Amino acid sequence: MTHYFFHIRNRHGRIEDLEGSDFDTLQAALAEARLSAREILADDLRKGRMDEARLFEIEDVGGRTVARLPFSDVLD
Template sequence: MTRYFFHICSRAERIEDREGADFNTLNAALDDARLAAREILAEDVRKGQVDETRMFEIVDESGRLVARMPFSDAIN
């Protein structure tokens, strides 16, 4: 298992995931990131404020950036 951290980034801010989560594969982490992005987007829509620049930067336990996933990819 590898621990991945899902940092939320946009033009305006960066929110670091300090806990992370363990996944068997990067694809499993990406699937989880898509679900999380959908939940965040749904909440944003309810509030009437969607930031289209948001994305997850997925970092492994050694601090290496392994993927970027724009929130927009969660709805395509």
């Protein structure tokens, strides 16, 4: 298992994920990031706002960015 952190970058800076989560593969972490981005965007819509300019910066325990997932990539 690898521990990954899902930081959210927006126009104003970065929101740090201080806990992180364990995943068997990077692909599994990316699948979770996609699901989370959809949930965040759905919550935004319910509140009458939308900011697609955010993205997840996924880091490993060494602080290396291993993937980036723009929220706009999860919209159909």
